[in-house]
Amino acid sequence: MSIPDVSNKSLAELVSLRDRRAVVTGGGRGLGKAIALRLAEAGADVVIGDIDENLASAAADEIGERHGVRTLGVAMDVTDAGSVASAADRAVADLGSLDIWVNNAGVFPSVSVFEMSEQTWDQVFAVNARGVFLGAREAARRMADAGAGGVIVNIISTAGFRGSAPGLAAYVGSKHAARGITRELSLELAPLGIRVLGVAPSYVPTEGNMIAAAAATTSGGDADTPPTPLMLTAPIGRLGVPDDIARVALFCASDLSAFMTGSTLLADGGSTV
Template identity: 50%
Template structure:
């Protein structure tokens, strides 16, 4: 087993720094993914933004490189495809030599009542949200086997409880992510690979706003359900950086003694 260092005497700034480390963020072109990539770049990491939309990933990489002087590159990535995930990992290793942090962020959030859902609909959600998390974690664990690292799975409050009508596939897939996080923490601890999940409540992103606009017509969600998604006990709606700061904590040595845990970021919704 690789030895877990004691960081007691490490200065706080060094504990939060990701200098010299390389991170892959899937679905990193916008929303939560870009927010996470931004904080990682600010903390000094090299970042690979993997996304199906290569143009958007390249734009995000250029933006973060210019803003923080970090080495940020884009890679085309379909997380549901084994070869695509392997190619993204290979690109990262070719460019930077290591993978120290892998964030499984890419996901889909379709709202379909079970009575109208097809098997293909169900399987597509699991292909991205569950299989994609597995494939990313597998690729990361292989690259991290000799020196350790951190795998962060972006789950959801839906991975802990049911949240709204028409989301049975999404809720089930995110429960799978939480379960996989627990199991991988056990399996990968001997290689000093920490595995954590983050479970956000509703966050204002491009994808979620699009869902809100279409849901009453296409997902048969009641219009009155939507305003409640924009409220919290803390008085404001969540934004991507609320999740990105937690991801930075999880990836950094601040969380050195944490693995297998799901960090709930929900402004008290589950309290």
């Protein structure tokens, strides 16, 4: 199955996600919620998956009311294969299909290499790398069964291209892994009409990373409390906001990017130039 030529579509048709169904992991707040909002604005029905079911449900209600699409909030632990499969099944059963999957959930504890426990290391990789694989696998299985192709978008990081800051060895390693997974899956899934793309944000303040920074400080961790000077360095002169990343994710999910797969797009304000 080849990706169709969409040259005859209007710009409005290319960006539209009407009659498509999306799942966004870690979608209860922050980048995930911003992405879900833009997908819904473009017309997609959206399943919000989050480790916190209350956050997922609240976000789903808000997005559905704002954009008039069908939404569903579900509890999802991206490290648990059964939990991820259950969310994928809910998307198909309740909404009718699964066309877009956004692997957004992530963790980023800041711990010196000297203090890093194996448990912390494994947990970061479980969420940031295993979670990407599980989400992509379950999405691809259902997209392949339907025979209509689809798009998988992995939210990576500029940490998938370079070292980031002291204390982030597990995070940087996991994001390099996620970028590699994106490239490999794009090869395996292209014959099925499934595109796989990555989006690599620089530091963007969200509720989640502010809470993580505070927790690192109070726990006595190696608190490289965001934002660091490295994170603040960008030629455009400002930090990103969640919608800066959401718009790139929308581009990836839409037919605007129909001739792209395997790439990871830097959404970093030029900070990696």
